[in-house]
Amino acid sequence: MSRVWRQLKAVANPFALAFGPIFQKEVRTAGRRRATYILRSLCCLGLLLLLIGVFLVRRAETGVQGAVASLQSMQQMAPAMTLAVGWFFLAVMTVVPPILAGGSLCDERRARTLDVLMTTPMTAGQIVCGKLTSRIVQIIVLALLVAPGLLAVRIFGGLSAEVIGAVTALAISTAVLGAALAVLFSMRQKRATLAAFFALLTLLLLQGAPSVIEGMRFFHARDLFSDAAFRSNILATCSPATMLIIHNAVSAGRDLPHLILETRAASQPPGGGPTIPAAVLDLGPTWAINAVYNLSLAALITLYTTVILRRAMRATSSREALLGATARAPAQKSAEPKESAEPESAGERYARRDRTVGGNPVLWREVRQPTFGSRLIFRIVLVLAVLALGALYALAGLGNPDLHAVLAYIGIAAVMLQAVFLTSGPFAGEREARTWDVLLTTTLSPRQILTGKLLGTLRSFWFIPAVVITDWVIASAFGYIHPFGVLLIALIMIAPGILLASTGLLFSLRFRRPVTAGALNVAVAACLWGFVWFLPLALPAIVRAILYLPGVLGLVNVDLTVDRFLDNHYLNFIDAIFALNPFALAHATALPCLHEATPGGIAKAPFESRLITHELTLDQALAVVAACAAFYLFAAAATVALARWKFKAWSGRSS
Incomplete structure (x- = not known):
């Protein structure tokens, strides 16, 4: 009580x-x-x-500008x-x-x-x-x-x-x-x-699932009813969509919209006369x-x-x-060993249980960690993936280029999320299991420990890239994708993941808490694909701001100077930053390899790839993707080299 x-x-x-x-x-x-x-x-x-x-x-x-124009x-x-x-x-x-x-x-x-x-x-x-x-x-x-x-x-x-x-x-x-x-x-x-x-x-699922379900209902209803409409009120359950609504309202100079619920449709009186307007209920601002x-x-x-x-x-x-946590199963009585006609020798018993570990036991252990926990779960996930691909092919068609493009984008996003979050704790498991100090007392070199952990981490998120690449290989076998497109999308997905796995390894070695390592890995991804855009965007503005300073204006021609500054080298720099983004690079190089199915056959359009300022042929697109992959691999190698150099200081190993 x-x-x-x-x-x-x-x-x-x-x-x-x-x-x-x-x-x-x-x-x-x-x-x-x-x-x-x-x-x-x-x-x-x-x-x-x-x-x-x-x-x-x-x-x-x-x-x-003048005073009034400057105020506006x-x-x-x-x-x-x-x-x-x-x-x-x-x-x-x-x-x-x-x-x-x-x-x-x-x-x-x-x-x-x-x-x-x-x-x-x-x-x-x-x-x-x-x-x-x-x-x-x-x-x-x-x-x-x-x-x-x-x-x-x-x-x-x-x-x-x-x-x-x-x-x-x-x-x-x-x-x-x-x-x-x-x-x-x-x-x-x-x-x-x-x-x-x-x-x-789960947060992304809760934010996007209602809108996606409503979109699917709308597309199916549109085929049956010509007056089917998308219920835009459902967008209030999605924070990015609500932010976009605020963005459009502020850009247009309008008031922030409210969520209006129609309780009674407009109707015409039986005896004629003016139409009775619909009854609506204002639920408040969308935000x-x-x-x-x-x-x-x-x-x-x-x-x-x-x-x-x-x-x-x-x-x-x-x-x-x-x-x-899994409770220990009660001890079971061991069955009596069956007597055999010929008793097994000690050497035979040792040979039957022998497993060759090799020169790097960390790598041997990491690559044998189950990705899905058990073989049963892996088989279930594999069957579900095959059924999902089959359902998509049946509904959208194997020759639908949008299907393969969406799967490619989903694969890139999944690899990036896995590489950011799941690679920031390779040493946390050793510390939690109290085996980190034991590992440091072995004769393994820092290179062997880091290599084993890195390869084991990369192995943990192989499934989603494999599904996407399988989809592109199947479509390429039927002629819906250029064969080089499979190579392009594979390099675009895998290379950035290797870099983020390496940075996660570095931060996990430096910081004991995996949350700190994960936050810094997110910061690396944000700087690499977000804030790096301020370099080409802000540099011309800085030049103009300097030239507009008192005493400088009038001494030089501002527009001419800035135009000279924006030469081919600067435009190449913009394209290089654009190509570092996996989504942008996939859109510019891999998606042009898709062919659309038509009633008369496969419409193989000529390859047209364009970055921000340059058009690319297929050979040039391959070279750009290979250069970006080489950059990511070089940065990953440099990160692992830094971790190897600081291994003794950060891990506490004496020798």
Whole structure:
């Protein structure tokens, strides 16, 4: 009875439920970690670069104008800068919270304090809510770092406070949902990076599944009914789509749209007369509906996490079975060995059990780790993949180029996500299993350890690229894809993954917590494919800004100088940065290899590939893709060499 009364008191006091001992401990611990301030510094640096780049680009487009024209251009600059910061804010709040909350219970398990935590008088709700609210505090701190940038651009005018509030509510609600999912997966996963990875995938699924289902319904209904319409209200369940709605409204100078629900269709009176208008119900701004949707899902997921944790705490008293760990099976009596006519010698028994490990036991062990946990799961996934490809071929057709393009994009995205999240903890498993010190005492060289871990990590995400390449090989065998297209898409998918796996290996060696390594690996991907664009975009703007300074203007011809600056070498630099992005490179080089099926046969159009400023032939496209792959492989080799050089200092190995 006292236990029930204690639980009722905990539920009746939300403050104690959300801000209890777990919350206080986590907030104090996070404030003492260097990784917390590194993450905040990276966010501030990214925001600063974004604001400077957008300002310089807009300033270069306006040039020297009069006072009135300058004021108008400043008013146009505020929406552009706000939208740029808003997209950056949403991207950060989508990726970072799962990383922050991925180690909620994984870190407790790694530190061997989870069993102690379960013996305290705290309820499951206090544990789960304390873990979640402590991460929400970190999210709010990141939001406060971005909020001054959003408010500062209002000094240019032409922007309402509602837009700032809409962007902030949209991003924070998405972040809370991602953190709640990460706490849920942290209960079952052994590594924080795996929990963050599955939380991010589930977040994308919850955001995109309703809109995708409505789109499928619309396309099927359009074939049956000519008046079928897409119900755009469903887009309020998707944060990126809602952000796009805000983007379009701000760019057009309109008020932010509301979600209108039609309760009664327009009708014509039986006796004639004017048409009775449709009855509608205003549910509020679209961004508010999206925030309510995200927070409602977060509350349900938190409640589900609490129920699972309470069930696990009550269902088992064994520490080994806690949180879904596999309990030891009862010992079975060994069967009596059958007497054979000829007894087996000791040498024969040793030869039967002998397994050749080779000169690198780390590599031998890593390549034999099951990708899917068991052969049964692998066979099930393989059958599902084959059935899915067969269904896609039956519905869309093998000769549909859009099908192969979408599969290629999905494969590239999956490889990038796996390489970012799943490769940042190759040494975390050794530390958690308490085998890291034993591994360091062996005679294995740093090169052997790093090579074995890297190849084992690369082996863990082979399945999705294999499915995509198989699809392209099948289409190429029937003549729907140029044979060189298979080679192009394989290089585009695999080479960047090798680089991110190498950087994840480096960060995992340097930092003990896999969450820190994962966050830095995300920063590497963001810089490589995001912020690197500010180099070609901001450089001409910087030149113009310098030439427009007092004393310089009039001494030189600004336009002529800038035109001379934008010569072929600079355009080549732009194309090189464009080619570094796997999605852009696939669109420019691999997708032109697709052929479309027509009633008269296969329409093999001539190969037309174009980067931003240069057109490419097939041979040139192969050379560009090979050069990009060589760049990624060289960078990966340099990263592994750095890890090998710093191995003794970072691992604590004495010799």
